[in-house]
Amino acid sequence: MRLKLIYPHGEVQRPVLAEAVLELGVLINILEAAVNADKGELIVSVEADKEKLAKVIHFFQEKGVTVEKLTRILEIDRNKCVDCGACVSPCPVGAVKITPDWSVEFDEERCVGCKICVNACPVRAIKLIT
Amino acid sequence: MSGTLRTIEGVNAKIKKGDAVVATAEEFIQIVDNSGLKVAAKEVDVVTTGTFGTMCSSGAFLNFGHSEPPIKMWHCWLNDVPAYRGLAAVDAYIGATAMSETQGFEYGGGHVIEDLVSGKEIQLRADAYGTDCYPRKFIETTIVLDDLNQAVLLNPRNAYSRYNAATNSTDETLYTYMGTLLPRYGNITYAGVGQLSPLYKDINFETIGIGTRIFLGGGVGYVIGEGTQHNPQNGLGTIMVRGDLKQMKSQYLKGASIYRYGTSLYVGVGIPIPIVNAKVAATAALRDKDIATNVLDYGVPSRDRPVVKKVSYAELKSGKVTINEKSVPTSPLSSLRVATEIAKTLKKWIQEASFFLSQRVEPLPTYREAKPLKVRKVEPRVRDVMTRKVITAKPEDDIKRVATVLLQRGINHLPIVDAKGKLVGIVTSWDLAKALAFKKRTLREIMTQKVVTVQEDEAIDVLAQKMARHNISGVPVIDVENRVVGIVTAEDLSKKLVRRVK
Numbered sequence: 001m002r003l004k005l006i007y008p009h010g011e012v013q014r015p016v017l018a019e020a021v022l023e024l025g026v027l028i029n030i031l032e033a034a035v036n037a038d039k040g041e042l043i044v045s046v047e048a049d050k051e052k053l054a055k056v057i058h059f060f061q062e063k064g065v066t067v068e069k070l071t072r073i074l075e076i077d078r079n080k081c082v083d084c085g086a087c088v089s090p091c092p093v094g095a096v097k098i099t100p101d102w103s104v105e106f107d108e109e110r111c112v113g114c115k116i117c118v119n120a121c122p123v124r125a126i127k128l129i130t
Numbered sequence: 131m132s133g134t135l136r137t138i139e140g141v142n143a144k145i146k147k148g149d150a151v152v153a154t155a156e157e158f159i160q161i162v163d164n165s166g167l168k169v170a171a172k173e174v175d176v177v178t179t180g181t182f183g184t185m186c187s188s189g190a191f192l193n194f195g196h197s198e199p200p201i202k203m204w205h206c207w208l209n210d211v212p213a214y215r216g217l218a219a220v221d222a223y224i225g226a227t228a229m230s231e232t233q234g235f236e237y238g239g240g241h242v243i244e245d246l247v248s249g250k251e252i253q254l255r256a257d258a259y260g261t262d263c264y265p266r267k268f269i270e271t272t273i274v275l276d277d278l279n280q281a282v283l284l285n286p287r288n289a290y291s292r293y294n295a296a297t298n299s300t301d302e303t304l305y306t307y308m309g310t311l312l313p314r315y316g317n318i319t320y321a322g323v324g325q326l327s328p329l330y331k332d333i334n335f336e337t338i339g340i341g342t343r344i345f346l347g348g349g350v351g352y353v354i355g356e357g358t359q360h361n362p363q364n365g366l367g368t369i370m371v372r373g374d375l376k377q378m379k380s381q382y383l384k385g386a387s388i389y390r391y392g393t394s395l396y397v398g399v400g401i402p403i404p405i406v407n408a409k410v411a412a413t414a415a416l417r418d419k420d421i422a423t424n425v426l427d428y429g430v431p432s433r434d435r436p437v438v439k440k441v442s443y444a445e446l447k448s449g450k451v452t453i454n455e456k457s458v459p460t461s462p463l464s465s466l467r468v469a470t471e472i473a474k475t476l477k478k479w480i481q482e483a484s485f486f487l488s489q490r491v492e493p494l495p496t497y498r499e500a501k502p503l504k505v506r507k508v509e510p511r512v513r514d515v516m517t518r519k520v521i522t523a524k525p526e527d528d529i530k531r532v533a534t535v536l537l538q539r540g541i542n543h544l545p546i547v548d549a550k551g552k553l554v555g556i557v558t559s560w561d562l563a564k565a566l567a568f569k570k571r572t573l574r575e576i577m578t579q580k581v582v583t584v585q586e587d588e589a590i591d592v593l594a595q596k597m598a599r600h601n602i603s604g605v606p607v608i609d610v611e612n613r614v615v616g617i618v619t620a621e622d623l624s625k626k627l628v629r630r631v632k
Contacts (some may be wrong), residue, residue, distance in 0.1 A: 046157075082384055082468055084184070086319065086463050088459070089319060089460055098462075099367040116310060120309055120389060122394070124236075
């Protein structure tokens, strides 16, 4: 699951993310980070089951960090897609798969938003949702 | 003829009565699995096949009709995509890979064909020099498919019986006609549909020939000859096809934009294979595991790309292939979903007696040499532009001393070599400036270790591409053992190019 963590002014200096890793023993991968004078924003990928994820979210919220679940990054336009598979093997996290009937299936939970599939698609069926 | 199981006339008579037994290539394999090849060959009259992939050698002949006053078109554009105009006054050929002069890679001839078939309005623009018989010098109007007198899809090369798979050994992502190839064998892409492949199911060309009626782009088409680069003895057969665009459907003709490569057209092709004898039955029963192809390294920008591995379509379709003990994800470029749909549609047409088989008028050749293009003019190689007396340094050398040498010799690039003369890094004058600013002492601390290199016998166009891609101005020339034998700079290259133009 990908989360957007918004650190308010003043909290950016505290190692909240490191504390979460240490205390909860959860793996957190930073995908994007932007910190400025007003606030800090991180996009992270958390490898955890539902229960653990709820704990992680709670942990951050307790420390004053706003947490947003990022479930939608990309969208495949089924009217355009021809199920060729050109986007499948370039995906570094296996978020686009081919089903047994040779259709292309997108797994939003796994997507890290690298966008390599957007260009790989010959019919421009994959759009970023911003 | 002994061994003849059925004739085309016989099959057509059965189709007319609604008695023909038709199976898709995959269903036929199932029947063979259940009852054996002999029984399957006896039972099944026709095996249907299908493929749906980007086929660059595709396009359409269009006749616009005459305007008042008439024009002999000189240049012609359809939605800003140039069409070929070396024909009579208002005939044109729109090729799949021609690209829009305003939208570039995003829109091309393939898209124009798709838009025509879907009934969209297309902007037609043409100029002319004006003649006594064709006075008009310019025309701008819109057309739809119904306005055209003829719109004929005519593809010089379609439906390769099989194709290579692609991977990339280099350290960078490559964008090729085989799609996006991740660095260090990060993925494998493959074209072709294996056991559904129209030409592979009759790999000996026992039934397919000039005049064979086929499914083309959702309508009916014909094989009109061998395709260009037809190379059947290596399992790389191709066909030339034509069909009436006005009968076709846009779901089986889709424009494609291949990132940083260009435009193309997905073409749907399906061929009925009548099981006329045991030999055809055997090839129609071939499975993915029986169809082998090569994974080529597209990281080598050469006509002769090295074979990384021999694989079967079964391995490719499994989603993983092992290269150097690493499990590499694979994915197709042809739509196996649509290919299956085409084989099923063709089966339905035959069962409904709306499609009959045709007798070919000529077989296709079963042997054709694939000749390369000889470059008869001598072209410069790296060895012709490089400097042989190359000044090198050792990693432990002192920066100040080296800076002096660069200044004295007026050079900007310094390959760093070990005791055996093997390349270990490179330092530029810019690196030296940084070193002085940050008070570094030895070259080891500042040198770039990942060096872009060339070999003596490489073409200078390959060298120029490397320099542009990495935005660098100097490249060490190495031999097969990584020893520095020269250096070539942008300056050397530009001098040579100037001479070439002269």
